[in-house]
Amino acid sequence: MIQTLIIADLHLIANETDKTRLFIKFCQEQAIMADQLFILGDLFNVWLGDDLSIDYYQKVVLALKTLSLKTKIFIMTGNRDFLLGDDFVKQTHCILIDTPYLLETNNQQYILTHGDELCTDDESYQYLKNVLQHPITKFIFLHLKAKLRLKISAQLHKKSIKAQKHKSYEIMDVNTTTVNQLMQKYPGANLIHGHTHRLDTHVNDDFTRYVLGDWSNNQGNAIKINHQLNRLEISTTIN
Template identity: 35%
Template sequence: MSTTLLISDLHLHPDAPEVTEGFLDWLARRASGADALYILGDFFEAWIGDDLLDHVDQDPTGNAALAIRVAGALRRLADEGTAIYLMHGNRDFLLGHRFASAAGAKLVTDPAVLRFADEPVLLMHGDSLCTRDEAYMAFRRQARSPAWQEQILAMPLADRIQLAAQLRQQSGEANSNKAEDIMDVTPAEVVRTMRDHGVTTLIHGHTHRPAVHALEIDEQPARRIVLGDWQPDHGWEVEIGPDGDPVLRQVTL
């Protein structure tokens, strides 16, 4: 029986060990045996470059040890036959092919269109849909620039660790002063994006507002499925079975 699982926004970080343990348990208990697993961004709370994997002894934050442990768990799942796909989020946009290889995974573009039961489904992280947050959209354009990424990755590891901490703090402070609707998706952008990709189903994360939204595109019924973020006691998944119908559910960790 063909089963695909999709998750997003785990924000794995050494300061949240319960989420990591819950995810690893979910991976062994729930994802084992699935045909495919898609992780739709913000898998890690921050990612400063794949070379972190070489410098556990130079990383006082514990992120390197966490990444190695998580990569090993994903590799074991991949070796059992589950195809694993990683999409960049707004927190881990520097995640590279080296980590993906260590995890037995492949990087996928954002957005990506897949077919389930011969129906196209659009997968996204979701941050590009939040066009009313002009300050964030400006940062996103910068952060996704290959030239900017190359400049950041050329910095010494210690400087990147410090930069990641600063960006994390600035993001939290900025979001605390923004109106709730600004940080949510722009409805017109959702419709435009779905129309451009010829789909009536969109699955994304980013907003931490899990729900299934019914909408209409060119007089056709459509839906937007939003994955939630993971907490110490629960996570969120979308399961797509042989019938191709996505089911959003909360999972106990």
């Protein structure tokens, strides 16, 4: 029986915080017991390129590398850490996967995605995503000096917080039609995603949509799959 753990949206920052320590503890005590760990995007709140950010996140990189000796780690990028690259992969031994990813385990099928591509009602977000994640934009950004990259990223973050204030709760959630169109391609599979930070389980006629929550400084959440699917609470007190 293969045991899988799935997490998303930790939004770890470069300074070591209680959340960093919670994640490292999770790696050392819980993820290490699993056969595979899937990280569905936004593990990092900002990734400015491997040449800068690997140094900023040394402890997390080391925790992943150590974990990878026992547990296979699959990671997909989110909208905040989409610049994770080859050096990160080399140093952590994580396997970078594309979205959507079809997970087949113990006779069950799951579609894994970060989730932002399902939020199609938010047209300005999707437009900005296309621009920022375009290969040419990425290439140019990665060749800028560190200071400038930090400045641009801080400005973008400010703008995105400002823009979110004027958007409705519904617009920033997944679009049901987009979700259904995706799941029609994978009959029999269920969906697991993050991004919206709206931890919930939505049971539909044809599939169930499991939404992962984000992590706070003293609490995280995960999905555990073996013979069935269960929710896990990650806290500082669990050993």
